[in-house]
Amino acid sequence: MTGSEVESLLRGLAPQVLAAVVRRYGHFTEAEDAVQEALLAAALQWPVEGVPNNPRGWLVTVAARRLTDLLRQEQARQRREQLAAHWALREDLVAAPADHEIGVYDDTLVLLFMCCHPALSPASQIALTLRAVGGLTTAEIARAFLVPTASMTRRISRAKQRIREGGARFSLPGAAERAERLAAVLHVLYLMFNEGYSSTSGIHLQRSELSGEAIRLARLVHRAFPDDGETVGLLALMLLTDARRRARTDAHGALIPMAEQDRTLWDSQCIAEGTKLLTDRLGKTRLGPYQIQAAIAAVHDEASSMEQTDWAQIVALYELLMSVSPNPMVALNHAVAVSRLRGPQCGLELLARLETDPRMADDHRLHSVRGHLLEEAGAPEAARAAYRAAAGRTTSLPQQRYLHRRAAGVSDGSTH
Template sequence: MAGDAIATVEHVFRQEGGRVLAGLMRRFGDLGLAEDVLQEACRKALELWPQTGIPSNPAAWLTSVARHAALDHVRRAGKSVPDADAILSRLPAEPALDAQPIEDDRLRLLFICCHPALAPDAQVALALRTLCGLSTAEIARAFGVAEAALSQRVLRAKRKISEAGIPFALPEQQAWLQRLAQVQQVIYLVFSEGYCASAGDALLRADLCAEALRLARLLDSLLPHQPEVQGLLALLLLQASRGAARLSPDGQLLTLEEQDRSRWQGELIAEGLAVLEQALVARTPGPYQLQAAIAALHARAATAGEADWRQIHLLYGALLRYKPEPLILLNAVIACAMAHGAQHGLAWLARLEALPGLANSHYLHAARADLLRRQGDRAGALAAYAQAAPLAVNTVERQYLLRRQGEMRLPLV
């Protein structure tokens, strides 16, 4: 019974913790207090559930216990409890017809966490850690920094909020756009972690993908006709359409070439393409629209080989002007190889090894292995797969690389 309680608490905290925390922050306006009482509620659950049984709605139980603990704390401190409406007091009493208040707790508090007094990276890290339930290790890998450095970044952000008295209150509606880039980045990173988990035994985390897609839809309804918001939503829809096809029935990773495209979700593709078309009408390209355009070219192709790789290569070149990041550059090199031949990609890969963000990345060695395999260099591919596999932290990715490595050892028939 104790094991069931532990598993349930861990599951609820992972799945619902961000939403519960968002509600507590909305009610009490104090991040530290919200985190403390949620942790206290989890401890009580671990103590009581083995004796009383797991409640029918564990998340509601945790919310109720945490709320009562927060009320007790506020009363002991002699403070008044802010009403939820007070937290939204900066919103216009009568919003314009084309503007909508943020009704979703988690999306509202994403905007609140992305306060301009905090450094942009700190805003995103704080939102990912407190509201979206990502671990410090997961966020650190997303940022490409050490876990200790990321932890300090979050702690400094919380300290600045406390010391500077930064209110957890929404900005005026006209200021939402100032925070939009960080809010979009949070949603994008949550989806990315769900689509390809940076560690662990599962490649996909459907809960994170679904939550990111939900937030992207809400953001699009909140700020309609924003091309980059539409681009983000289109990108997530198109990527999500492939989720079920990325694993074989026995749980093995399948590449684009190996996937059964009949398993791609046509309704998500159709919606994603329609949203992208709406975004492109404005003729104001941005990184999310460009990534969505790349995903759209894959979605329209009957097979991986029929994708317009020359156009994909050009789009990656444009994307690099907005996001000159190591993994984007690696993807651009792969697209170059698919468009112009493996030898061109291998020449570029040799130059990328010096980049700090790629030197110890299994993605770089895996890309080299794949290009060598396409050239028929089995020995070179075998060595590259052998380099890549130990570097992969995710079990499913590592098993894929080991499978490929084993295939290179098999005699030609």
Template sequence: MDALLRELAPQVLTAVVRRHGDFDACEDAVQEALLAAATQWPAQGMPDNPKAWLITVASRRRTEQWRSETARRRRESTAFARDVPADVPGVDDSLTLLFLCCHPALTSSSQVALTLRAVGGLTTAEIARAFLVPESTVAQRISRAKAKIKAAGATFAMPPPDQRPERLSAVLHVLYLIFNEGYTASAGESLHRVELSAEAIRLTRQLRARLPSEGEVAGLLALMLLTDARRPARLDDSGMPVPLDEQDRSLWNREQIAEGDALITDTLATAPIGPYQLQAAIAAVHDGAARPQDTDWREILTLYELLRTVSPGPMVTLNRIVAVAMVHGPTAALAELDEALADPALAGHYRVDAVRAHLLAQAGDAAGAREHYELAARRTSSEPERRYLITKAATPSSAEPPPR
């Protein structure tokens, strides 16, 4: 039932917003309807038309919110009785809702929270648990986000054609952030938050179905599938991260790899190249190697060169330097790492020390590698990665940087 409610939540919200307007109040009403369904359906049985039931209950909640006097209540009840249809149209405005939740007036954190709440159907408590923040913090983010959308005068409609590329970019970025937090949690006791990565994949599949000709949508979905396929092999029995070159590749999800590989192959041949497609192509090279020594690092380095041109960034820089080491050796990579430190975004980031430790270990400098593994361990907020880095500091000889 939870899966059904999560699937129906955005469809119900779009129907209620389209009928009544006022995203803020309608979103609250839909949350009440979902809570009512979760309470009543197990005891009373599921209605014949769950979507219509939710729309009806949410619409009633919305009507009740602005009743203030007996006469007005009577008029509104009469109007409501006429307004609620017996047959709910099969229109799905989830894409419009997703664009609204990623309105440019919002910060990234607010876009993520609102998307998970309104489009993903997660409760405030579920979002708070996933990101390890107080429920009140998430509630405030969502409340402020809805207030900003209202203040910006946003309507429940697709943005005009000239604004759609920018808004689509924001939508993809939000889905990418959700997936990454699920695949490699930035803090806490667990490396994975499977509910987040799974939700990101589900929403991106929906987006792909609505925008089949958008190469970057396909690229992001392929990237998620090819990356998530390795998840079963990323932790050992004690919960310790396992580097890519040490993973049991028989545990990788071959169906996801096949789907992601076919998707990125087709997309690269038919759509303009973008950063998500390039990242997916890199993931496909890794996933296509039967053994670590079969990995085509020269191709990976070439793809990172393209990615650095198309979409430069601190993590692209670090990952490219690792590829440089695999192709040209650790000395060349260390020199490039020193140059990269001019980027303020890398200052104090634990990944810089982890990559330096990895390169020093490759170069045979065990003492230097130990020092930087220990520094990286002190700087990370992820408990599994901290344990991994401490272990590496004790035996700094691996040819693989911290797992991603």
């Protein structure tokens, strides 16, 4: 197995191993340190010596032994010293578990809920989930948040400290707290998927390992809460959106907008699964933002071309979404849909209302949409300026290149 294949395997195993170690021994912070050392050992040994027959069990065993060592070093805490001695006598408990061991997926689910502890801010919940469950490095998370690595290290450390101080137990929260915590879990997975589907920074437009992990975890949550409408809606939204992934870039990784995508590359199985999930739940639970967004994605996926898209239905759905979850990004997407239905000038009028929103002033998407609508409206100079302004506000290199190409391709004599 190559180094990259081992890396991919370890990324998938990391949350399962961490969950197993925390479930057995507690001590989230120390457990994560021990698991990271086990992962490092595997990354160095497996490409040379080969992957063991039970890789997850190998990692759990190494991490548990390392955790025992770490706890033995905590001389100032007598209770931990006693526990470490006790665990050392019960080495059989950390022997390699069978691949069919009950609780692998339940453990990951519990770990996910722990990372979304109410004592943490939303930003800390996301960062800790990406670190502990998503398997990203601190540097990768820092890039996603556009902050220095040292700052992200401190944020994650504080998050783990708060969980420890709060006395969080490795178990699913009670029914009363579960609904509130579930909303935080879904929000974290939503943001994780979006970062993977359209990376905010770096040289790649997409990070399929991140969006794929978000889908995997969303399936896990859906299995645990099959009757929750928003859980179903989020999974459907991810599948219906991810279905277009292969068509979003060319052979060189350059962005291809939806209007120019080869729709035969869209994943019909993902579309069918997402649509079925959505239609099976509609009308049975209270309609929420994820379900509405999934419905919008389904309308896009069902159309054979941009021209054949039911824009009237999409406009109506965005207006419903704004009534349920008003925010400037929904308003921006609504303006795009309106421009498709009623013309670019109508879209530009709606954009004008967003220009005074401080949350959108430096968002490249507002300027990108303005550039497109100005180009459609026959204002080439203003369109070029808007595209360039958008390019200067994104840290994604594929987005920058795309926007500069759009600016260079604006024609002075005709509209697009």
